[in-house]
Amino acid sequence: MQSQNMSDTIESYLKAILAQQQQIEIRRAEIADRFNCVPSQINYVIKTRFTPQRGYVVESKRGGGGYIRIVKAQLRDDESSLALMRANVPARLRERDAQVMTQQLFDAQVISQQTGNAMLATMSHRTLGVADSRLEEMLRSRIFIGFLDSLRYE
Template identity: 80%
Template sequence: MQAQNMSDIIESYLKTILEQQRQVEIRRAEIAERFNCVPSQINYVINTRFTPQRGYVVESKRGGGGYIRIVKAQLRDDQTSLSVMRANVPSRLRERDAQAMTQQLFDAQIISQETGNAMLSAMSHRTLNLADTRLEEMLRARMFRALLDSLRFE
């Protein structure tokens, strides 16, 4: 069995809390102390694992009484969630972000497993196979937006 890295452990901890309540407020230093890591590790986890593309809203307040609030976005209906997701597709989309967004569509029962797998296959690095990473990410973003547009009219 593969050992989890610290980022995975912190992510799992925060997601466990979010399963029980819609939002969590943390203090970066307290979480870093709890997991015996540097506070920048907490920033990394929040910035890469709790993004709008993955269905989270992050708010922060700096200062002595500061906090980081992570909120699991509630999907209202298919049209709203598709519009919000489309608005948050960046001009360049990394493969792992496309995977996370596709999973979010599946979890919300907007797409079937077969559709999700087809999307993942079409947008994979293996399929696109472009030497220019920037161009590949731009193409993936265009493909994902086109897919979201097609879902709105089904």
């Protein structure tokens, strides 16, 4: 059995808390002390694992009384939620992020499993078959935005 790396461990810890409540407020230094790591490790985890594309809103306040607030966004089946997701699709979309965002749509019952699988197949590296990763990610982003736009008019 393979052990988790530190980033995975921190992510799991924060997600376990978020499973019990809608939002959490943390202090970087406290979490870093808890996991015996540097505070920049906490920044890395939050920046890469708690993104709008993955269904999170992150707010921070710097200074002595500073905090980082992580809110689990609830995707609703309405046009404003789809528009919010659309607004947060980057110009270059990695395949893994497309998978996570598609899973969010499925979990929120916005799309069926069959639709989700079709979306994933359409956006896969194998299907796109573009040698230039930058071009592939740009194409994937445009395709995902097209899917989101089509969902607004069901």
